[in-house]
Amino acid sequence: MHVAEVIILGKKELWFQMRTTDGMNWMELTFVSLSNGSGQVAKRLEKFKTTIFTQMSSLAIKHGAINLGQGFPNFDGPDFVKEAAIQAIRDGNNQYARGYGIPTFNSAIAERFKKDSGLVVDPETEVTVTSGCTEAIAATILGLINPGDEVILFAPFYDSYEATLSMAGANVKSVTLCPPDFSVPVDELKSVFSKKTRAIMINTPHNPTGKMFTREELELIATLCIENDALAFTDEVYDKLAFEVDHISIASLPGMYDRTVTMNSLGKTFSLTGWKIGWAIAPAHLTWGVRQAHAFLTFATSTPMQWAASVALRAPDTYYEELKKDYLAKKLILVDGLKSVGFFVYPSSGTYFVVVDHTPFGFENDIEFCEYLIQEVGVVAIPTSVFYLNPEEGKNLVRFTFSKDEATLRAAVERMKLKLKRR
Template sequence: MQVYRTCTCPHLGSRFMPSSKLLLSLNFTNHFITPSNLPTPKFPSSIAATMSTTVSTQNDTTAQKTHHPVQVAKRLEKFKTTIFTQISTLAVKHGAINLGQGFPNFDGPEFVKEAAIQAIRDGKNQYARGYGVPDLNIAIAERFKKDTGLDVDPEKEVTVTSGCTEAIAATMLGLINPGDGVILFAPFYDSYEATLSMAGAKVKSITLRPPDFAVPIEELRSTISKNTRAILLNTPHNPTGKMFTREELNTIASLCIENDVLVFTDEVYDKLAFDMEHISLASLPGMFERTVTMNSLGKTFSLTGWKIGWAIAPPHLTWGVRQAHAFLTFATSNANQWAAAVALRAPDSYFVDLKRDYLAKRAILVEGLNAVGFKVFPSSGTYFVVVDHTPFGHENDVAFCEYLIKEVGVAAIPTSVFYLNPEEGKNLVRFTFCKDEETLRAAVERMKEKLRK
């Protein structure tokens, strides 16, 4: 029997989508219905007023018979409601402290918010130029040169997108052909596989394993084939907190040059590099011409809801990215782009203070998790920490996270959803420390008090 989960839209009422088999098997979600008891769809009053009175008097049985399950293209059938939405929803229901989804519970800097307000007042409220407000493109190029030493053309090599997630999608859809091979490093951010599926790519993954999540170079070397179009990597790395070392990046670069392979790098956590220097792969010899570097404003400036991202690439790759971007979103929020330009020109002291603040938050969480009894793996960057939950005796990561939310009152993310083979991540869960220190301490205290081995 197919099972469906409700998903409510404010304009169209209840819709239905297949639930994740993994989460369903563990009773992780909290409300399921079957096709036999689907409710009658609800409509806004403006639409309902135009409907026939005959239709409005039909009984529930008739309405149920005429309602059809939502349909989805085969390339997206396996992708359900994101784990972040599911965990956050469950956390709200049970009053859990949310150390799962990676959004800060504090606001971005006042000088950036004021710049957005001023831009709105100045009338920056219509469509922006498709590939970016000129001043933001310039600011991105300036920041990239300061960080990497590379000169890029803001008009020809910088494309502003609706968050890094859209930069990822535009890159995949604009540069990957059906059947092309793309290599990921698992665990990986969930949008990677989904957008590659939309592009029709053949996805292969190389698993990074604890405790140091080092790149298995020989496995990577043997995985690259004549069909490999690109390697997608994320450094600093979500969810593990790993940073790819210069030696690893040099080896990846050599393999890509040798085999004529592109590289797509997601560097949204570049300003949250704690224990070693962040290195952009595009800055290595011979790599700019084959690299798309993706980044965003949200993580660095605690403005995740603005969805301002960008892709930097040479013109021959930028063309494909822009073609896809034009038909995905066309343009990103105008006023927020003007404010983003102000943000990227922040003084160096802002970034120094940001790193200092996050180092303090990391220390609170890591020390607390160690004291609770987790096996904690090093986090050199991002605002995430991965731990081994097995000392607490649960079957897998999903079962543990369900217990943690319902019985302890703290939310974390099960990492098995970040692997092609979920079994590889069943012992690990991810916590975030992008919360104020009071919240982090409260979460640690709940775990010390209620979490039992």
């Protein structure tokens, strides 16, 4: 039996589901209301409640909606990687891995980073394997941020950034990226930076907007970090899904490697999100803090999956070329479909997300629109207001993903064409 908690617009509900014998489908058994209240949650986490991804995926199941919300593929990863995992299990690689990663995987990460960024890193002292990039983010923040430290985020932001910074007791400053191009507001960023700034969090390609930070923007951030002796934490999980311009790691800019933690993962590039294999690359003096936190979060990451990930990262360039070609085709289906339905679709240069303006359909905010889209149209999108310190800034925007097979994307578009009307 599966229990899912749903919190929408401040209402708290609990509903129960039972998995059928085929292990794939869900059957709803009952649906009951719970009393409002924060329960026993620590105060620093009270505001976060259930993640928006859990909420929307649960509603998708309840209403039989096509899930274009949560960013995971509905197709499997490549056979050569899965076979490597099976072989690793058969070879007996099933006990605890070394805390910061098995040597062959650390080396594979360092090799890929050199190929992508031109930087040579020591796999033994500058690479830490984590349980997904989300854990790399947590270990970095908890290992390097002290209570009261100021940390800058670009809004909209992946929700774990703010939650983990809250756990660390950080003072969060936000700089908003605005449509249509979501470019960095130069003067605002300069005004937020100060000698109190401990770090800035960067995500490029950017979730949820699909923005690629330009070299000029990264050089500005680098200059501000150096002038104010600040660190840069950079989430680059979509680096192989850069469609229009080359991805740039800020660590590769002059003066930045010694103050940067670069985080990445296997899941998005190889359609294996359930494996939760990630890593953090940083100079030894920063790696020490990351590893101290990592040791008491997960200690070690799945051993056979690390062996398989070593094979994955050594894939030929043709794999990444085909990956990008495949996603570009999916993107075209979704973008053209959303435009034909009546959305204003903002440009997406990377990731597998597209942000749209939902206001042509007459709803007051993104949450109200997404609830209607699920319940009446049968399609799931993610309301972006949850990715801002000030939710009002994102109330006109929703995010769709094209990390689904083409038939699913076409079916979702047809549902919207049939049922979604301007009001």
